[in-house]
Amino acid sequence: MLETTIAAIGPLDEPAMAAARDLQARLTKPAGSLGALEDLSVRLAGLAGACPPPLPEPAAVAIFAGDHGVHAQGVTPWPQEVTAQMIANFLAGGAVVNAFARQAGASVTVVDVGVATPLPVDPDATDDPAVGPRLVAANVRRGTRDMTVTAALTRDEARAALETGIRIAGELVDAGAGILLTGDMGIGNTTPSAALIAALTGTDPAGATGRGTGVDDETYRRKVGVVRTALDRHRPDPADPLGVLAAVGGLEHAALAGLILGAAARRVPVLLDGVIAASAALVAAALAPDAVGAMVAGHRSAEPGATVALRHLGLDPLIDLGLRLGEGTGALLALPVVTGAVRVLHEVATFDSAGVSEK
Secondary structure: OHHHHHHOOOOOOHHHHHHHHHHHHHEOOOOOOOOHHHHHHHHHHHHHOOOOOOOOOOEEEEEEEEOOHHHHHOOOOOOOOHHHHHHHHHHHOOOHHHHHHHHHOOEEEEEEEEOOOOOOOOOOOOOOOOOOOEEEEOOOOOOOOOOOOOOOOOHHHHHHHHHHHHHHHHHHHHOOOOEEEEEEEOOOOHHHHHHHHHHHHOOOHHHHOOOOOOOOHHHHHHHHHHHHHHHHHHOOOOOOHHHHHHHHOOHHHHHHHHHHHHHHHOOOOEEEOOHHHHHHHHHHHHHOHHHHHHEEEOEOOOOHHHHHHHHHHOOOOOEOOOOOOOOOHHHHHHHHHHHHHHHHHHHOOEHHHHOOOOO
């Protein structure tokens, strides 16, 4: 599945992009007056191979959840049990991501790809936003191993999580989703994110590591040291992204990378959330460079590694609100910006059609 998905990912369609640039130039507004929205609309036309591209709706949020062996190194004050507790909150509709998803009319799918605590699954649950979130059981293993001691995952486990993300992307697109949004949940998951970003960009661990849930100075120094120790132990090769993922990644990171690859293969945009998604996007881009064409950076996370990763990918975030929650919240807030960029191409009159004089 992984190889066929990668093989299906191609470059953006240049004729569609040229048509979108031409259309933008003829709309009843000064050229370039919509700034980054114009560039985004052109890129989405290239992804779809059509001008105008389809409106990015309905939206589907996929929250991948997993636990982390590196939690044992004291990288966060939050107990690991919170991962499962927050999943229950997602399913009950009580989290911030749920509030934002209701506002956007987006469905929420929670995927247990690596939670340490067994979770109950409702076989009758759906992903209809009017009904509520659903839980997908796809646990590869009950949390990763401690990456400071051994590889977090085997290559087979990393591949299995990647292919879970690809499968979920296909299911959501087949159900009608016009845009996928990344979500994540996993106590301690900013530590493997920092390790992935440092490994895949060559950035020093201190520059890729942030304070996550808001740790104190002592915990932050420990966290940087943990990332450095893991990288020194494994020496992951950025030319082997699957190996990097297995050495220092998380199961939710792998599944998010798969979701991105699956969206790119189906020519559907994927709206990235914060640092967890940005680190997964680096993995996806290393596996399939053309996958970047499907990525839209929703926001600039307060985590420094997110900016490092987005810069490496050549992506500019749409909004910057100092967010660091995760769950998919920043992506959901950015969703109307993406929709607006495309709606302009569908609905704004041209100078000729409106009888408006050009300069």
